[in-house]
Amino acid sequence: MINILHVSAECTPFIKIGGLADVVGSLPSEIKRLRGSDVRVFLPFYKAIPNKFRKKATDVLDFTITLGDEKAVYVGVKTLKKANIQYYFIDNEFFFGSRKNVYGYADESKRFAFYQKAVLESLKKMDFKPDIIHAHDWHTGMIPFLLKTKYKNLNAKSVLTIHNLAYQGIFPLEDFNLFNIKYNSKLEFEGFLNFLKAGIISADLVTTVSNTYAAEILTDYFGYGMQNLLKQRSKDLCGILNGIDYKEFSPETDKLISYNYSLENVVEGKLENKKALFKELKVDFGLDKPVLAIISRLVSQKGIDLIKRVFDEMLEMDDFYFIILGSGTTEYEEYFETLEKRYPKKVKAYIGYSNKIAHMIYSGADMFLMPSKFEPCGLGQIIALKYGTIPIVRETGGLVDTVDPYNEYEKAGNGFSFTNFNAHDMMHVIRYAMHLFYHNPVSWNILMQHAMNADFSWAQSAKTYRKAYKDLLKK
Numbered sequence: 001m002i003n004i005l006h007v008s009a010e011c012t013p014f015i016k017i018g019g020l021a022d023v024v025g026s027l028p029s030e031i032k033r034l035r036g037s038d039v040r041v042f043l044p045f046y047k048a049i050p051n052k053f054r055k056k057a058t059d060v061l062d063f064t065i066t067l068g069d070e071k072a073v074y075v076g077v078k079t080l081k082k083a084n085i086q087y088y089f090i091d092n093e094f095f096f097g098s099r100k101n102v103y104g105y106a107d108e109s110k111r112f113a114f115y116q117k118a119v120l121e122s123l124k125k126m127d128f129k130p131d132i133i134h135a136h137d138w139h140t141g142m143i144p145f146l147l148k149t150k151y152k153n154l155n156a157k158s159v160l161t162i163h164n165l166a167y168q169g170i171f172p173l174e175d176f177n178l179f180n181i182k183y184n185s186k187l188e189f190e191g192f193l194n195f196l197k198a199g200i201i202s203a204d205l206v207t208t209v210s211n212t213y214a215a216e217i218l219t220d221y222f223g224y225g226m227q228n229l230l231k232q233r234s235k236d237l238c239g240i241l242n243g244i245d246y247k248e249f250s251p252e253t254d255k256l257i258s259y260n261y262s263l264e265n266v267v268e269g270k271l272e273n274k275k276a277l278f279k280e281l282k283v284d285f286g287l288d289k290p291v292l293a294i295i296s297r298l299v300s301q302k303g304i305d306l307i308k309r310v311f312d313e314m315l316e317m318d319d320f321y322f323i324i325l326g327s328g329t330t331e332y333e334e335y336f337e338t339l340e341k342r343y344p345k346k347v348k349a350y351i352g353y354s355n356k357i358a359h360m361i362y363s364g365a366d367m368f369l370m371p372s373k374f375e376p377c378g379l380g381q382i383i384a385l386k387y388g389t390i391p392i393v394r395e396t397g398g399l400v401d402t403v404d405p406y407n408e409y410e411k412a413g414n415g416f417s418f419t420n421f422n423a424h425d426m427m428h429v430i431r432y433a434m435h436l437f438y439h440n441p442v443s444w445n446i447l448m449q450h451a452m453n454a455d456f457s458w459a460q461s462a463k464t465y466r467k468a469y470k471d472l473l474k475k
Contacts, residue, residue, distance in 0.1 A: 001036060002037045002131050002469055004031065004037055004038070004040070004132045005132070005133050006024055006027070006039070006041045006042070007041075007136065007140045008137075009044065009102070009112070009136070010024060010102070011043050011087075013050075014046075014053055015043065015102060017103065019378075019379050020136060022245075023209070025245075026243065027465065028041055029084055029085055030243075030458040030459060031466055032084050033084070034462060034463065037469075040086045040087070040088065041087050042087075042088045042089075043088070044095070045057070045076070047096065047097050047098060047100060048100065053080065053082075057078035058078060058079060059077070061075070061077040061126070062076045065118060067117065068110075068113075076091030077089070077122050090114075090119060108171070109171035109172070109195075112138075112169070113178035113179060114178075116139075116140055117179065119140075120143065120147075124151075129156075131156060131473060132158070132159060132469050133157070133158050134161065135158060136161050137163045137167065137196070140199075141160065141198050141199035143199070144204070145184075145187065145198040145201070148202050149181055150180075159206075159469070160207070161208065162196070162207070162217070165224050165226060165376070167196075168189075168194050168197065169196055171195070173193050190225070196226070200226060200230065204236070204472055204475070205236055205468060206238075207239070207240050208237075209239070209242045209376045209377035210242070213397040214237060214239030215239070218230055218231050238468070241401055241402070242461065243457050244382050244383055244457070249359075249383045249386055250386060251386065251388070251452075254359055254363065256355065256360065257276070257364075258272060259276065259363075262452075270363065270364065270366070271287060273360065273364040274365075274366075275287065276364065277365070280357060281348050281350065283321075284345070285346075289319055290434055291322075291364065292320055292367045292368075293369065294324045294326065294369050295361055296325075297326055297328045298326045298328030298336070299329055300329070300373065301375075302372055302373070303421070304329075304332045306421070307371065309424075310427045314430070315339075315342075315343045318434060319434075321348075322339075322347045322348075323349075323365065324336050324347075325350045325353065325354070326351070327351055333351050336349035337351060363389075367392055367433055367434075367437075368389045369430070370392070371392075371393070372396055372397070373394075373421055374396050375396050375397040375398055377397060378393075378398045381402055382456045385415070385454045386454070388448040388451050390414075390415050391416070392416045392417070392426075392433055393415065402454070403417055405417045411446050412450075413450065414447065414454055415447070415451065416433050417429070
């Protein structure tokens with residue numbers, strides 16, 4: 001029996017800001033289903049966790065820790081079991097229980113220094129003794145370093161998963177004192193303390209969320225200053241593709257869509273869901289034209305600048321509808337709101353997020369656009385495939401590993417892609433997709449079949465992780 005502990009800042013269904021939550025919400029359960037492992041998860045006990053979970057959580061421990069100059073900082077540990085996983089929550093009213101948002105505070109270094117220390121101190125007092133501690137992203141990046149220094153007696157191997165190298169947890173150098181350990185220059189990055197760097201140099205295994213991204217982060221363009229360190233750790237670095245939970249994302253069983261469908265009735269199913277989507281969004285769009293959709297954080301990484309460059313031209317000249325669901329940078333939010341005002345008969349912008357509308361878009365749209373500047377894995381394109389909504393992506397990171405460009409002559413592929421981060425390259429590929437939609441329905445039906453038959457469940461990834469854990473324990 002291998003004891004595995006995942007430590008994360010997010011996890012569905014308790015708290016979700018991005019794809020990190022989906023991974024930690026699915027992977028532990030899939031690993032446990034393989035048997036031979038006791039898998040548990042630690043999270044902060046945020047105010048934003050739904051009350052139905054907060055009320056069910058029971059107290060396990062309470063004690064105090066030293067945090068920098070503060071000698072007695074309260075730590076509460078709560079627990080609840082959901083499905084086959086035992087979850088633990090670090091409770092502290094000041095750091096987590098009184099704040100409306102998950103991130104975005106001036107004391108992020110102190111909050112997550114506290115969280116990491118609290119988890120490790122809890123393990124000294126609990127019956128559960130992990131063989132593997134699997135840390136996720138910068139919020140838990142110091143844990144592998146602490147295991148090799150202050151917490152050697154826990155006798156645990158460490159795995160660090162980098163979900164997005166652009167976010168590293170960079171703080172003033174004096175924040176090193178929060179951990180009450182001797183200063184170590186290896187954790188310094190350009191005069192600052194770097195949580196993620198600590199994990200990269202210390203973890204026994206470093207993983208990231210797709211094979212292509214694992215190769216990309218060794219380059220200057222994608223490495224964000226960590227490329228040379230990652231090259232030094234290349235023997236201990238691997239990419240393991242994220243999956244999705246097909247119990248949540250399947251057009252056959254999805255309770256959030258209006259009409260369930262499968263390969264056998266995909267054309268009828270998508271038409272009915274398109275009707276429902278238009279009704280939900282209160283738009284008077286026709287059913288005979290393609291819907292191009294985006295569900296995304298509205299940030300530079302997602303390629304929004306490419307859209308800004310050519311969409312006025314496309315909406316003037318091309319016959320399609322465009323639906324956007326997302327929020328983010330004010331500049332981008334205002335751009336899409338203005339685009340809707342200029343083209344009210346072609347564009348609908350939903351600024352914000354609705355899980356129901358997201359599912360309705362996946363089932364009712366015809367094409368799903370992801371022109372990302374970089375994309376470690378991406379989940380939107382994987383979800384879209386399952387719903388027969390054809391992805392149009394830029395060839396980067398996990399988008400390369402999941403979307404196979406359509407070959408009209410060999411009738412192969414499940415989507416469309418373009419190589420360069422170039423607005424007109426994107427425009428040409430979108431127009432090619434629309435040409436097939438209008439003039440080659442046979443090819444379009446083949447595309448939908450290939451898309452829906454693609455399997456990116458967590459099952460295979462969980463097997464790969466379990467093997468990696470076992471190999472690590474043999475060293």
